[in-house]
Amino acid sequence: MTPLLSVQELNAFYGQSHVLRGVTLHVNPGEVVSLIGRNGAGKTTTLKSVMGVLRSRTGQITFGGQDISRLPSNRVAAQGLAWVPEERAILSTLTVRENLELPPSRPGGWSTERIYDAFPVLRERGHHPGSKLSGGEQQMLAMVRVLRAGPKLLLLDEPSEGLAPVIVQRIGEIIDTLRQSGMAVLLVEQNLKFASRLADRHYVFVDGQIVDEVPREQVEARREDLLRYLSV
Numbered sequence: 001m002t003p004l005l006s007v008q009e010l011n012a013f014y015g016q017s018h019v020l021r022g023v024t025l026h027v028n029p030g031e032v033v034s035l036i037g038r039n040g041a042g043k044t045t046t047l048k049s050v051m052g053v054l055r056s057r058t059g060q061i062t063f064g065g066q067d068i069s070r071l072p073s074n075r076v077a078a079q080g081l082a083w084v085p086e087e088r089a090i091l092s093t094l095t096v097r098e099n100l101e102l103p104p105s106r107p108g109g110w111s112t113e114r115i116y117d118a119f120p121v122l123r124e125r126g127h128h129p130g131s132k133l134s135g136g137e138q139q140m141l142a143m144v145r146v147l148r149a150g151p152k153l154l155l156l157d158e159p160s161e162g163l164a165p166v167i168v169q170r171i172g173e174i175i176d177t178l179r180q181s182g183m184a185v186l187l188v189e190q191n192l193k194f195a196s197r198l199a200d201r202h203y204v205f206v207d208g209q210i211v212d213e214v215p216r217e218q219v220e221a222r223r224e225d226l227l228r229y230l231s232v
């Protein structure tokens with residue numbers, strides 16, 4: 001199968017600091033793949049590099065067979081990638097509907113009505129300002145507003161962070177809904193329980209390198225190893 005996203009020998013830098021060292025990974029169409037590892041291991045930097053937000057990097061990144069390594073982030077997004085950063089970036093003075101309709105829609109993207117039908121709580125909250133949403137509702141809004149652009153691959157940075165277990169479960173259900181619609185997901189997580197329920201494969205990051213790759217079928221047998229990678 002031709003991967004949807006292919007990252008080859010990615011090296012990334014913040015000034016003099018060499019943060020990613022030869023990261024090679026792929027995501028197949030419709031697949032959910034997680035990047036796990038401790039704080040500072042390089043997971044977010046990988047997403048930023050793929051999106052073209054961090055430009056100080058070497059290596060090759062292809063999407064749908066096309067080289068996107070040199071494209072600026074707006075052109076990367078136009079190819080069908082969407083990034084939901086950890087900080088969620090909901091505008092607190094705008095309503096839910098205004099937040100939803102802020103990013104540009106693209107042909108093939110979800111309409112606001114389709115989003116409301118799939119996630120009715122957002123319709124109920126449509127006129128509420130962003131500041132009045134719970135953390136879980138903010139995460140839901142941040143995840144689904146990018147659907148208006150009709151992405152083929154969603155890059156999610158720690159969607160479970162800071163949320164109560166029942167809300168984390170709801171976020172997992174949203175990811176299931178997105179997967180069922182045919183979308184692939186590259187998920188950064190430190191919550192192994194959450195990631196292992198969702199992901200088909202896991203890449204383990206240590207100090208800017210991928211040191212292990214664990215498919216879903218091996219997670220139970222290798223749980224101790226995975227927890228060791230994540231422990232501080």
Ligand SMILES: Nc1ncnc2c1ncn2[C@@H]1O[C@H](COP(=O)(O)OP(=O)(O)OP(=O)(O)O)[C@@H](O)[C@H]1O
Pocket residue numbers: 014017019037038039040041042043044045046205
């Ligand atoms: N803007 C920046 N300038 C300089 N160094 C940075 C910057 N952002 C991240 N770093 C450093 O790059 C390394 C990788 O950080 P990154 O955010 O990718 O890690 P992470 O695995 O996503 O962890 P976290 O969960 O803490 O975000 C860390 O050593 C971090 O301190």
